[in-house]
Amino acid sequence: MTSPNQHWNKIFSTKTDPELGWYESDASQTVKFLDLIPQREISAVFLAGAGTSMLVDELLDREHKLILNDISDEALNKLRNRIGVHDRLTWLHHDISKPLPDNTPQSDIWIDRAVLHFLLEEADIQGYFSNLHSAIRPGGYALLAEFSTTGAPKCAGLELHRYSVEEMSERMGAGFELVKHEAYTFINPFGDQRPYIYALYKKTLLDKLPHSEHRTD
């Protein structure tokens, strides 16, 4: 049976970027949401399932520190060959549904375009959100961009769990406030419509735990 790492490695080793169904030469839809955040509030970005996204180049130009995560070492190698070596980069070859390494630093923003929707098992989805919750500093942000409930049922040959903003917000939990969301139809390189839901959240400064969990007596 093919592992997720093998599945994605095969895609990244046999296709050029413009042959990928999710390829976006222009990251302006994501940048539009980033521009809602005071730029002084972003220094470190966690990019979940970065793939070979052109957003990486844009974030480097903006002088952010980046944690570049992917389950595919092939994708990370292609990305490294394109962007080269920078001292502001941390490479993280890791399944984002599994606990992050203990030494993972907190980030100011978590960005995910088209990654979460590949997680189908409830334990994996919960593992993803547990990572997201702990990886963002208080007052930081999360931007999720996933296939919407009206979107295609499959991508990259895999079944998807498609999202409404209501489900995203419920899974983000009380410690995150929805800043803005938008339905956005991405036209993929083959001219097909791919409806996404984009949602930006801000992490509250204090953990909103039930009162009893704050008690120290």
Ligand SMILES: C[S@@+](CC[C@H](N)C(=O)[O-])C[C@H]1O[C@@H](n2cnc3c(N)ncnc32)[C@H](O)[C@@H]1O
């Ligand atoms: C559809 S592509 C999107 C890539 C990139 N975010 C973009 O917008 O161009 C999905 C990416 O998620 C990665 N991926 C899939 N499952 C993952 C997982 N469990 N953990 C980390 N990365 C994963 C894939 O290797 C691939 O790079």
